[in-house]
Amino acid sequence: YKGEFRGYKGIRFTINNKEIDTVGKKIEEVFNKEFSLIAKKYPQRSGNCTDVVIHNVEVASAFYKLVGDGCKNKIIDKSFINEASESQLMHFMAGYIDGDGCVDSHHGCQIITASENLSSQVPFILEKLGFTFSIFKTENITSKIGGREYPSLTSYNIRINRHCCEKILTLLFKRNNIDAHHSKYREFLFLKENDRDTMALLCN
Numbered sequence: 001y002k003g004e005f006r007g008y009k010g011i012r013f014t015i016n017n018k019e020i021d022t023v024g025k026k027i028e029e030v031f032n033k034e035f036s037l038i039a040k041k042y043p044q045r046s047g048n049c050t051d052v053v054i055h056n057v058e059v060a061s062a063f064y065k066l067v068g069d070g071c072k073n074k075i076i077d078k079s080f081i082n083e084a085s086e087s088q089l090m091h092f093m094a095g096y097i098d099g100d101g102c103v104d105s106h107h108g109c110q111i112i113t114a115s116e117n118l119s120s121q122v123p124f125i126l127e128k129l130g131f132t133f134s135i136f137k138t139e140n141i142t143s144k145i146g147g148r149e150y151p152s153l154t155s156y157n158i159r160i161n162r163h164c165c166e167k168i169l170t171l172l173f174k175r176n177n178i179d180a181h182h183s184k185y186r187e188f189l190f191l192k193e194n195d196r197d198t199m200a201l202l203c204n
Contacts, residue, residue, distance in 0.1 A: 009055070009057065011060050012052070012054075015049060016049055017048060017049060020052075023173070027052050040053050068115070071114045072153070074114075074118050076092075076117075076121045076122075081121060089125055090171060093129070095173070096122070097111060097172060100112060106162065107159070107162060109159070110158070110160070111158040111159075112155055112156070112157050113158070114155050119135065126160065129164075130164075131160055133160045134159050135156060135157065135158045136156070136157045137155075138157060
């Protein structure tokens with residue numbers, strides 16, 4: 001998962017409360033198994049989401065360098081793109097679709113990102129996997145969350161052919177572990193400009 005984080009102090013994943021026992025639990029398990037770290041949970045005032053936070057400067061620093069700072073600067077480590085096996089790339093795409101995408105059995109997979117870096121890196125990975133896809137750039141999107149308007153962000157919409165998506169459906173964690181509509185789940189990422197601490201992952 002390419003999660004959201006807070007600089008060098010720690011890593012924060014904002015999870016919808018409907019998914020805290022599935023996605024949230026998985027995040028806790030990974031950090032405990034790989035780094036022997038205990039995640040803490042902080043319910044948000046809205047009552048809809050919970051922050052799963054890992055407090056560790058060293059791990060946060062490494063995470064920051066590997067995935068970029070903020071949604072507009074997200075990156076994928078180049079060594080991973082160049083050296084990963086087909087299986088690893090498939091699992092990465094499944095995780096990324098879980099994090100910033102949606103699945104529709106009629107139209108395939110869709111990824112929405114504000115990162116220009118990812119708008120070129122993800123298609124490169126898809127080409128390596130032999131997937132058919134299209135990409136669209138949308139400018140001047142103003143989002144309203146909780147009655148507040150957020151500054152416009154340029155977004156990149158990557159749509160993957162549904163026949164190609166069938167190859168990774170069984171790898172999607174959320175699709176196979178969350179009680180959702182059988183053909184669709186959707187997530188959108190919004191960021192208040194100049195304030196990465198307000199990042200929120202909203203799930204419908």
